[in-house]
Amino acid sequence: MTGVEGRPRVGALSTWTTRRWLRVGVALSLAILALLGATGAWVLARTATISKDLVDVRSPALTTAIRLETAILDQETGIRGYGLTGTSEFIAPYRRGLDEQKANASRLADLLEDDSDGRKDLAVVQEAVEHWQERFARPVAAEPPGAPSPLATKRAAEGKKAFDRVREALHDQQERLRAERTRARDDLMATSTLRNWVFVSIGALIVLLAALIFEGLRRGINRPLEQLGAEARTIAGGDFDHAIKPTGPADLRRLSGEIDFMRRRLVRELAFSEEARLRLDAQAAELQRSNAELEQFAYVASHDLQEPLRKVSSFTQLLQRRYAGKLDARADQYIDFAVDGANRMQVLINDLLDFSRVGRLHNAQQTVDLDTVLTRTLSTLSVAIEEAGATISHDPLPTLIADPTQMGMLWQNLIGNAVKFRRPGTPPEIRVTAEREDDLWRFTVTDNGIGIEPDYVDKVFVIFQRLHTKDAYSGSGIGLAMCKKIVEFHGGTIAVDPEYTEGARLIFTLAPHPPEAIGPSTLPEATRADAEHAP
Incomplete structure (x- = not known):
C-alpha cells in the first residue's frame, strides 16, 4: 500500500x-x-x-x-x-x-x-x-x-x-x-x-x-479523496487547465489519472459544445414552428374547408330538391351520392376538429363530479335511450380533477356506442362500475350488445377505424379514438376486455390528478384566435 x-x-x-x-x-x-x-x-x-x-x-x-x-x-x-x-x-x-x-x-x-x-x-x-x-x-x-x-x-x-x-x-x-x-x-x-x-x-x-x-x-481513502475533490472543484470553478496530481493508494492514483484524462477530454469537447447548443436551439425553433403549423391546420379545417364543403352540400341539396324525379334514376342516384358524400365529409371534418381540440380548447382542470356528468350525458342521449329501450345502471362515481367537457365527451361516446351497437330485438342493458385500484380509478362499461371480435380489440381505438358499413351503423369511427385520447390525457389507459363474450366491456382508468396538458393559453396568438372563433 x-x-x-x-x-x-x-x-x-x-x-x-x-x-x-x-x-x-x-x-x-x-x-x-x-x-x-x-x-x-x-x-x-x-x-x-x-x-x-x-x-x-x-x-x-x-x-x-x-x-x-x-x-x-x-x-x-x-x-x-x-x-x-x-x-x-x-x-x-x-x-x-x-x-x-x-x-x-x-x-x-x-x-x-x-x-x-x-x-x-x-x-x-x-x-x-x-x-x-x-x-x-x-x-x-x-x-x-x-x-x-x-x-x-x-x-x-x-x-x-x-x-x-x-x-x-x-x-x-x-x-x-x-x-x-x-x-x-x-x-x-x-x-x-x-x-x-x-x-x-x-x-x-x-x-x-x-x-x-x-x-x-x-x-x-478520505484524505486522498478530499484532495481529489478540492482539485475537481478548482476545475469546476473554471480553471480547466489545472492538472490533477495523483495521490493515495494505487487504485486512487489511477482514478486521479482517469479524472485528469476526462478533464483533458472535456477541454477538447468544450469547443464543440457551443456549436451543438446552437444547433439544438435551431432545431427547437423548427419544432415549435412545425407544431404551430399542425395546430393551425386543425383550425383551418373549420374555416377554409368547411365553407366550400357547405357550398357543395347546399347546391347538391338544391339539385336534389329541384330535379328529383325529373331526370333519370341514375342521375337521382348520383345526386344522392353527392349529397351523402358532402354530408359525411362535413361530419368527418367536424369529428376531426373535435378530436384535435382534446387537450387544447378543452383543458379546464377543475373538480368534476362524474355522477353529475353521467346524469347530464344520459339526459342528452335520452331520445336514443328511450327508442332503444335501454336500461342503464351505475355504481356511485368518484369526484376527480379533470376537464368537464372531456368527461362529458367520454361518457357520451361510451354510452352512445353501447346503445347503438345493440343486438337486434334485445333491449340494451348497460352497467357502469367504478372502484379504486392503487393510485387510479378503474371504470368498466359493460353492455349486452353485438360485442367486439378479439381480432379488433386494438383496431377500434384507431381514428376513423370502422368495423361495420355506414349503412349498418352510422358514425365516423372516431368515437373510441377520442375516448382513448381523453383517457390518456387524464393519465389513464383504456382497453377492451377480451374475456367478456356476452357483449362488449370497456375498461379504462383515470388519475385523480391528471398531468398538465397544453391549453389555449399556450397556443400561438393567431391559432388561439381561430380556436376561440371556431364553430
Missing part, C-alpha cells in the same frame, strides 16, 4: 490496492465475528435449553413429587383413622388421595419422559405404594364401617413397615430431583456468565474494528 502523500512503502504490501486492503480486512473481521457469533449462538441456545429444562421440567417435577407425597400421606392418614375408629368420614381422604396420586404420578411420568433415573425412582415409589395398598390400605378400606377394624390392628406393624419404605422412596426421589434442579440452576448461571463475556467480547471487537476501519479509511 502507498502512503498518504503517494510515496511507496517498502515491502510486498506496497502493491496492495484499497480494494485488496478492504477485502482482507473485511474477511478477517467477518471470520472473527462469525466465530464469536457462532459461540454466542451456541451459548444462547445452551442457555435457552437449560432454562427451559429448569422451568418446564426440573421445578415442575419436584413440585409434582411433593404433591404426590402429600396425596400418599393423605391416604395413610385416612386409612389409619378408618382402621382405628371405623368412622366412614376417614375413608374420604383416602379415596381423594388415590385420585390425586394417580394424577400426579401421570404428570410426573410425562415430565420425566427423557430422564431414565427419574423414571426408575418413580417406579420404586409406585411399587412401594402398591405394596402398602395391597397389604394394608385396600383390605382395611374394604372392612365395614361402624367398628374398629381387627385387620388394621393385626397388620399394624406390617403396614407401618411398608409405609416406611414408601416414605424412604419418596425421600430418595425428592432428593434426587432437588439435586438435579440445583445442578441445572448452576449450569444456567455458568452459561449466563459465559454468554455475557462472549457478548462483551463481541461488542469490544466491533468497537475496535470500527475504530481501525475509520482510521484506515481516513488515512487511505
